[in-house]
Amino acid sequence: xxxxxxxxxxGLATIRxxxxxxxxxxxxxxxxxxxxxxxVEFGDKTEANxxxxxxxxxxxxxxxxxxxxxxxxxxxxxxxxxMAELERLxxxxxxxxxxxxxxxxxxxxxxxxxxxxxxVFTPVxxxxxxxxxxxAARYALPIICGIFGALTRTS
Numbered sequence: 682x683x684x685x686x687x688x689x690x691x692g693l694a695t696i697r698x699x700x701x702x703x704x705x706x707x708x709x710x711x712x713x714x715x716x717x718x719x720x721v722e723f724g725d726k727t728e729a730n731x732x733x734x735x736x737x738x739x740x741x742x743x744x745x746x747x748x749x750x751x752x753x754x755x756x757x758x759x760x761x762x763x764m765a766e767l768e769r770l771x772x773x774x775x776x777x778x779x780x781x782x783x784x785x786x787x788x789x790x791x792x793x794x795x796x797x798x799x800x801v802f803t804p805v806x807x808x809x810x811x812x813x814x815x816x817a818a819r820y821a822l823p824i825i826c827g828i829f830g831a832l833t834r835t836s
Contacts, residue, residue, distance in 0.1 A: 704753045718735050
């Protein structure tokens with residue numbers, strides 16, 4: 682790399698690492714929320730109104746956090762590609778690239794592995810979101826039907 686390229690590479694690496702840290706933080710928030718909220722939702726002593734509120738919160742959290750994780754993943758991939766481009770610039774010079782990390786084919790094969798955390802997280806997120814949707818519907822529908830029934834009786 683020449684001129685300011687090492688600084689650009691370092692800046693991209695710092696931004697990418699920030700996004701990666703955010704990804705882990707979001708996933709941890711998701712897991713902590715569901716670890717606490719699911720037992721409350723399915724607990725024997727929890728009232729129906731509390732279950733409805735927890736189910737709605739669970740539905741929101743279980744929808745928004747995976748969307749944020751997916752968006753963050755797109756940004757991480759973007760920064761990985763830009764850093765790989767900078768690494769490939771060295772190949773055009775006579776001395777070649779001294780180190781290939783993001784442009785190394787092994788890096789991409791590891792990222793695309795079936796056991797990559799984002800690929801494992803996706804089906805879990807879909808399952809948990811489905812549970813929260815079913816629970817929210819289960820407790821909200823009787824309330825909605827009751828309100829609708831009361832409105833039709835007074836008309």
